[in-house]
Amino acid sequence: MRLQDKVAVVTGGAQGIGRSICETFEKQGAKVIAVDMNAAEFEQANIKGYALNVTDRAAIEVFVETIVKEYGKIDILVNNAGITRDALINKMTEDMWDAVINVNLKGVFNMTQFISPVMMENGAGSIINIASVVGEYGNVGQSNYAATKAGVIGMMKTWAKEFSRKGAAVRVNSIAPGYVNTEMMKTVPDKVLDPIRAKTMLGRLGEPQEIANAVLFLASDESSFVTGHNLSVNGGLRL
Template sequence: MRMEDKICVVTGGARGIGEGIVRKFAQEGAKMVFACDMNINEELNKVENIRSVKLDVTDRDAIKEFVDKVVEEFEKIDVLVNNAGITKDALIQRMSEEAWDAVINVNLKGVFNMTQFIAPIMIKKGKGSIISTSSIVGVFGNIGQTNYAATKGGVISMTKTWAKEFSRKGAQVRSNAIAPGFIKTPMTEAMPEKILNSIAEKVPLKRMGEVEDIANAALFLASDESSYVNGQILGVDGGLVI
């Protein structure tokens, strides 16, 4: 059991990639996994070592209250997965300020908010793993996603900064990111098969990734198996970015 005795917090944990990570951590023996999201997933609450929690990553007061309660009960947080994210796509000349601000607030400031409250707890304990979900879009951009690309590129920069910052006094607090490629989720599965096939053709492995692929990457980075991995961006994209 690679997550035995660990207390984990996963944002965007109620569905899709986040839910896959939550379930993977629980299966691997985590003491408790908090699936934080704007919506409660009652199915997750049926699992003994998972709690589905309503939490807005842009609400700093709510984050502080949540983190304080977790530490009061468990005295630590071992793993933080910053996975919450939204998209509001448009070409730059058509992108509204509201769309820009919304994506920045969730995808970038939300990662900052969660990490600012949880990293000090890890540093005090002397150990921890912070994993943030970036994207291949954050590496090479994408038409119509100025806001999204900016946030995912920012996540990469913050990840590398935190890798240096959190361990500078000897704490074994690691910061890494995952950059998924084209992944099958309930959202993408609703797309026409023709479009999905055209997407898969762009990937060297000629297929889209599975949620399980991202969950396995998160498991590695969260576990002690990656104890010497710090400041890295792990591409899980079938070779799309080479």
């Protein structure tokens, strides 16, 4: 198994891409903690749901102490939690901007700031930030979301440099998914999705499992010489 005895923390792990990542990790031998606003229930014994808000730094500190006390280490962190509050710039409220920045950008900073020292002390680890094609190319009505997803790519590149300075094998990468068939996407009408499919070289939306497969590669030792890299998994989409 590719993640045998690894301890993995996945934020936004209750549904969609995050849930697929948790289930994929478990199948590969990892002990998985699925972090979400509401603790998720999983059939798999080696996936534990944990209720946590990634904007609550005090709660994150307690969470990390709890996990390290129980498992002795954290090998993998997937920063997947994210929200959208879409509007054109002239209609976007400050609350809409702040909500997305706090979860999608500061939340990633918070989780990494508390968990990376555990990895550094252990001498190894893999951190994967879930970005977006929107963070690479922008998108109408998503100034806040685009800023956060571009930001997590920038933080990834910075952390890849910081965490390797003292010889620790703590790797940091990101994945930029295109449009994926999640529950949220099922509410979008075909008149919106059809142009996206037409702009995608493979002619379809992605599946959560396809994103999880890419995350698995970056989490595993198969990518042991990969750090500071943003992997686009978008079927050839160009916005």
